[in-house]
Amino acid sequence: MSLDKEKIKHVAKLARISVDEAKVDSLTKDLNSIFKFIEQLNELNTDKVEPLTSILNQSLRSRKDQISDGKIREKILKNSPKKNEEFFVVPKVVE
Amino acid sequence: MSNITNQSLSEILESIKSKKISSLELTQAYIKNIENAKKLNAFVTTTFDQALEYAKKFDNKPNNEQLLSGIPLAVKDLFCTENVKTTAGSNILNNFIPSYESTVTKNLWNNGAFLLGKLNCDEFAMGSSNETSFFGNVINPIGDHLVPGGSSGGSSSALAADLTPATIGTDTGGSIRQPASFTGTVGLKPTYGLCSRWGIVAFASSLDQAGPMTKTVNDCSIMLEAMSGFDDKDSTSINKKKETYSKNLKDNIKGLKIGIPKEYRVDNMPKEIDELWEKGKKILKDLGAQLIDISLPHTKYALPTYYIVAPAEASSNLARYDGVRYGYRSQKGKDLIEMYENTRSEGFGDEVKRRILIGTYVLSSGYYDAYYLKAQKVRQLIKKDFDDSFTKVDAILTPSTPSSAFKIGEKTNDPVSMYLNDIFTVPVNLAGLPALSLPAGLDKQGYPLGLQLIGKALDEQKILNIGYAFEKNCGYKNEIKKWWS
Numbered sequence: 001m002s003l004d005k006e007k008i009k010h011v012a013k014l015a016r017i018s019v020d021e022a023k024v025d026s027l028t029k030d031l032n033s034i035f036k037f038i039e040q041l042n043e044l045n046t047d048k049v050e051p052l053t054s055i056l057n058q059s060l061r062s063r064k065d066q067i068s069d070g071k072i073r074e075k076i077l078k079n080s081p082k083k084n085e086e087f088f089v090v091p092k093v094v095e
Numbered sequence: 096m097s098n099i100t101n102q103s104l105s106e107i108l109e110s111i112k113s114k115k116i117s118s119l120e121l122t123q124a125y126i127k128n129i130e131n132a133k134k135l136n137a138f139v140t141t142t143f144d145q146a147l148e149y150a151k152k153f154d155n156k157p158n159n160e161q162l163l164s165g166i167p168l169a170v171k172d173l174f175c176t177e178n179v180k181t182t183a184g185s186n187i188l189n190n191f192i193p194s195y196e197s198t199v200t201k202n203l204w205n206n207g208a209f210l211l212g213k214l215n216c217d218e219f220a221m222g223s224s225n226e227t228s229f230f231g232n233v234i235n236p237i238g239d240h241l242v243p244g245g246s247s248g249g250s251s252s253a254l255a256a257d258l259t260p261a262t263i264g265t266d267t268g269g270s271i272r273q274p275a276s277f278t279g280t281v282g283l284k285p286t287y288g289l290c291s292r293w294g295i296v297a298f299a300s301s302l303d304q305a306g307p308m309t310k311t312v313n314d315c316s317i318m319l320e321a322m323s324g325f326d327d328k329d330s331t332s333i334n335k336k337k338e339t340y341s342k343n344l345k346d347n348i349k350g351l352k353i354g355i356p357k358e359y360r361v362d363n364m365p366k367e368i369d370e371l372w373e374k375g376k377k378i379l380k381d382l383g384a385q386l387i388d389i390s391l392p393h394t395k396y397a398l399p400t401y402y403i404v405a406p407a408e409a410s411s412n413l414a415r416y417d418g419v420r421y422g423y424r425s426q427k428g429k430d431l432i433e434m435y436e437n438t439r440s441e442g443f444g445d446e447v448k449r450r451i452l453i454g455t456y457v458l459s460s461g462y463y464d465a466y467y468l469k470a471q472k473v474r475q476l477i478k479k480d481f482d483d484s485f486t487k488v489d490a491i492l493t494p495s496t497p498s499s500a501f502k503i504g505e506k507t508n509d510p511v512s513m514y515l516n517d518i519f520t521v522p523v524n525l526a527g528l529p530a531l532s533l534p535a536g537l538d539k540q541g542y543p544l545g546l547q548l549i550g551k552a553l554d555e556q557k558i559l560n561i562g563y564a565f566e567k568n569c570g571y572k573n574e575i576k577k578w579w580s
Binding site for chain 1: 439
């Protein structure tokens with residue numbers, strides 16, 4: 001299958017990336033060549049194969065549901081591009 | 096001690112322990128080299144003041160019982176370092192200063208090493224030539240027109256140019272082994288789960304592994320020993336007893352069975368790669384190893400599988416960069432959604448955006464089964480190929496890359512030809528196995544070429560031993576003219 005410009009703009013919307021109109025053509029070309037490469041997998045019959053979801057022979061560990069740290073608000077806010085004393089600040093969401 | 100910096104890590108450690116050189120003198124020697132090597136663009140950040148301070152502290156009260164006593168180290172800028180800017184080679188993290196230290200770097204510091212600086216890399220480790228970095232491409236010390244490989248290109252360049260005695264990189268599809276091969280150095284991708292991923296900027300979580308890049312196999316075993324180990328903070332960390340790789344390093348490989356997979360001979364592969372492989376086989380055979388022909392039939396499907404799995408995981412991992420909690424935020428846009436879209440568009444480079452779009456597409460409704468699920472199934476077949484082979488052999492020998500270092504700009508306009516560079520390294524990541532790239536020879540232009548040893552899961556000691564024996568008998572020596580200083 002091939003990806004057209006509209007499809008690519010839709011996927012970009014899903015990924016929350018604005019795409020420059022001037023770059024859509026070259027992006028379409030690149031992505032189609034990558035998908036052509038990827039679609040070699042269709043040569044293989046995998047009907048009876050179990051998908052591999054973890055490479056490890058161990059199951060994920062569980063831990064006790066308890067607080068192990070805290071009181072690090074300052075550290076967490078330190079790198080925020082916009083904040084007030086206690087919160088991250090974002091553009092207005094509710095009118 | 097003018098030439099201390101061209102020695103191996105283990106030789107430098109000896110000099111520190113016997114007080115032939117102080118940690119301060121050593122650190123000053125590396126700083127001088129780094130300042131003279133700006134043309135290589137290997138560093139994003141340097142931490143000279145804190146390194147000098149640490150070195151003085153060490154000299155005043157030396158503790159020589161540690162694996163890396165008094166050693167300054169530069170690391171890939173994908174490892175979060177407390178209070179030191181960590182960029183992942185991206186504009187979106189251009190101003191990010193972590194308030195925590197990655198487990199792997201913390202392990203290095205707990206073993207007596209200290210930070211010299213942060214090394215350039217492809218943006219979010221997505222690239223095979225270090226040309227996708229927001230901070231510009233890195234140059235290979237082998238020649239001023241050559242890429243150093245990627246994504247750990249700053250690491251390979253700095254190591255080969257004597258700007259750090261050893262270093263660490265990360266390897267998602269070959270990002271340690273390919274740059275090691277391009278610069279005539281040693282690089283190890285450990286078993287998935289051996290080194291903690293905690294505090295490493297995530298790319299593809301089921302494939303990412305940190306590992307050492309060094310001048311010798313012995314150095315590699317020292318670094319692996321220092322950086323590895325169980326970590327409660329990484330849910331996929333393997334809980335097992337810590338191994339002493341350097342102490343157990345042996346060069347007797349008599350009787351070991353080495354698999355030679357027929358599928359690693361690809362179309363248009365330069366004759367020199369084939370000859371190098373033959374040379375490697377002969378060295379191991381002369382040392383008493385037994386060569387066994389094997390087949391890994393799904394090898395050709397590893398790259399297409401990788402280019403579904405890795406972007407899918409990346410699109411999910413990189414969703415966190417939204418301009419709200421940390422990193423770059425665009426000033427454009429009239430509402431929250433537009434702020435997100437502009438932040439991510441301005442913050443990410445072209446290759447990263449391309450991969451996020453691939454990943455978002457293969458996971459999107461209606462396409463998941465055709466792409467992502469299909470890739471997971473083929474990944475199972477690739478793993479099974481290795482499982483079957485490892486019932487017959489102890490390790491597998493292949494070339495590390497299908498070519499030597501290529502020219503800067505040569506592959507940037509053709510993503511698929513760039514991806515093909517990882518054809519021999521990617522299968523190992525999909526199967527979670529350890530693999531070691533060793534410098535093995537030069538091509539006719541005089542550029543380094545590497546061979547790869549693949550081991551069973553958690554069998555690092557064995558491939559290190561084979562590599563150690565190989566190194567002693569190969570006679571490879573990196574002779575780099577310091578044209579940049």
